[in-house]
Structures are given as C-alpha cells and as structure tokens.
Amino acid sequence: MTVLVLGSTGSTGRRVADQLRSRDVPVRAASRFGDVRFDWSEPDTWAAALEGVSAIYVMAPDGVPVEPAFITQAVSAGVERLVLLSTMHPEEIGDDRLIAAEATVRDSGAEWTVVRAHWFNQNFDEGFFLPAIQAGRLVVPLADQRQAFVDATDLAAVAVEALLGDGHHTQTYDVTGPEALTFAEACALISTATGRDIQYDGTPEAYLATPGATQETLDFFLNQLSLGNAVPTNTVERLTGRPAIPFQTYANHAAPAWT
Ligand SMILES: NC(=O)c1ccc[n+]([C@@H]2O[C@H](COP(=O)([O-])OP(=O)(O)OC[C@H]3O[C@@H](n4cnc5c(N)ncnc54)[C@H](OP(=O)(O)O)[C@@H]3O)[C@@H](O)[C@H]2O)c1
Numbered sequence: 001m002t003v004l005v006l007g008s009t010g011s012t013g014r015r016v017a018d019q020l021r022s023r024d025v026p027v028r029a030a031s032r033f034g035d036v037r038f039d040w041s042e043p044d045t046w047a048a049a050l051e052g053v054s055a056i057y058v059m060a061p062d063g064v065p066v067e068p069a070f071i072t073q074a075v076s077a078g079v080e081r082l083v084l085l086s087t088m089h090p091e092e093i094g095d096d097r098l099i100a101a102e103a104t105v106r107d108s109g110a111e112w113t114v115v116r117a118h119w120f121n122q123n124f125d126e127g128f129f130l131p132a133i134q135a136g137r138l139v140v141p142l143a144d145q146r147q148a149f150v151d152a153t154d155l156a157a158v159a160v161e162a163l164l165g166d167g168h169h170t171q172t173y174d175v176t177g178p179e180a181l182t183f184a185e186a187c188a189l190i191s192t193a194t195g196r197d198i199q200y201d202g203t204p205e206a207y208l209a210t211p212g213a214t215q216e217t218l219d220f221f222l223n224q225l226s227l228g229n230a231v232p233t234n235t236v237e238r239l240t241g242r243p244a245i246p247f248q249t250y251a252n253h254a255a256p257a258w259t
Helices: 011-022 043-050 068-076 096-106 130-135 152-164 183-194 204-208 215-225 235-240 247-258
Strands: 002-006 027-031 053-058 081-087 111-117 137-139 171-175 199-201
Touching: 002 011, 011 027, 011 053, 011 152, 043 068, 053 068, 053 152, 068 096, 081 096, 081 152, 096 111, 111 152, 130 137, 130 247, 152 171, 152 235, 171 235, 183 199, 183 247, 204 215
Parallel strands: 002 027, 002 053, 053 081, 081 111, 111 171, 137 199
Antiparallel strands: none
16 A cells, blocks of 8 residues: 655654654655645646555645545545544634544545644644744743643554554544643743753733734634643553653653754
8 A cells, every 4th residue: 555645744744654664654755845746735736646545644734724626536546544634622722624624534435534633742843832942932822721742753653553554444533642731831841851941921911912923813722721721632552552752751852953
C-alpha cells in the first residue's frame, strides 16, 4: 500500500511520514512545497498525488477546508482508508471547518478514522507560540484552565495505527497528552528546560493588547474556557502500547528552539 500524507512538511504530517517510512510503508509526502506537489486550492494537483494510493492522512492547515471534491476524487481513484486530523470539541468551540471535514470523511464511502487533537506541544517550538516563548512572555487568554497538551509525535503514532491497523474504522479518537497543565505550568516547564524566565499572562486585557487580537479571536478562547479543565485520555497508550510523552520530556527535547 502507498499512503498519501498531506501536510507532509508540517508538525504532524512530517512525523506521520517518518513513522510510516520507519515501518517500510511506501509514502507519498505531499504539500505545496513537499516531495509531491499538492495544493488544496489547485484541483489540478490532486490526480497525480492520488495515483496508486490506498490510504490518506488527511489534514488541512488552519483556515483551509477539506474539499469534499478531493475526497470524492480520492475514493473514485481507489483510496480505501482516510484518517483525518481534527480538533477536540469542534462543536463546542464552533469550529465549522473541522465539523464539515469530519462529515466529509464519514460520508466518503471509504473506511475512516477521526483523530481529534488537543493543543499540540509543538505550538510552543514550531507553531504560533514560538516568537512569544523566544521573547519570554506568552499571552493566551485562558487564565488557569488546564490543557492536555499532546505531542505531535504521539498524534502521528495514533494516526499511523489508524492508517495501518485493524479496528479503527468509524472511530473518533480524542487524543491528549498524559497530564493537564495550565499555560503557566507549561511555561514553567519550558523555563526548567531552558534556564530562561518565561512569563505567562492569561488575562483578556493583555490578550486584546497583542497584535492581531480581536474580540472575535478572544471569543474563540472564551468558548474554550467554558469547557473547563481538560481531562487526559488514554488513547495514545491504548493504540500504541506506550505512554504519551510528558510535557517536560518534550520541552527538554525542544529546548534548542528557545535558546
Ligand atoms: N495546533 C494545535 O494545537 C491544533 C490542535 C488541534 C487541531 N489542530 C489542527 O491541525 C491542523 C494543523 O496541523 P499541523 O500542525 O500538522 O500543520 P502545520 O504544521 O501548520 O503545517 C501545515 C501543512 O499544510 C501544508 N499546506 C499549507 N497550505 C497548503 C495548501 N494550500 N494546500 C496543501 N497543503 C498546504 C504545509 O506545507 P506547504 O507549506 O509545503 O504547503 C504544511 O505541511 C489544522 O487543521 C488545525 O486546526 C491544531
């Protein structure tokens, strides 16, 4: 089988592709600038990416919809299995894009699994929190709410099990890390890993003073606050047979990005 990995240069796709290769599974690593060119907004890039593919790791970056026409084309081309990266609590946080993506894969006619992720650890060293951590002050208006930060390596491992293993069809997995931490605690663990002081401010006032923040983006966080503290799941251990990666282990490994 050849697995098409979308977002193959991104936080999860890169790890999915690496883990598949380490199990000797043929991989087509695709994105706009990946080994194979694939662009969600350019349908003429889709057919070549799909040639000879039997399963797909489906991810679309923030703000980009999973195009139903692509999924239809994939199934027509012989794809039998779809594993979609989604978010935890999409209904409660009003993530219409990922609610639609989930419906698209569930209605596709192929075998499907939905991987619903909590906040990625990698937001801190590969994603949108990186400049703030480098500057020593992170502002996220989530006060002392606890988050079950999950490592992209673990998300990828769950996705790979769903792509290769049995019994995952029609499953929707909530995937978290092993502990629920406040952002202040996460920053303290990064401080321990780096020896640098990393401050956290979780107030809406501080957030609205940051560039690009609007009442609409604040409302996204306020919706999330209404969910209360996250509760870790055992999905990683159940599917992979090994415990999920603790945040401190992640931070020690990622420390060079922050120093
Ligand atoms: N961050 C979180 O805490 C979190 C939590 C839950 C769910 N999620 C979801 O996870 C997804 C992000 O996953 P990620 O972190 O693995 O991605 P990522 O690191 O942001 O990488 C995005 C990937 O998409 C590719 N890409 C960008 N524009 C594209 C386009 N028009 N067509 C095709 N590929 C394109 C990029 O490669 P090129 O630039 O080469 O195209 C890259 O490989 C989003 O849907 C987000 O909602 C995130």
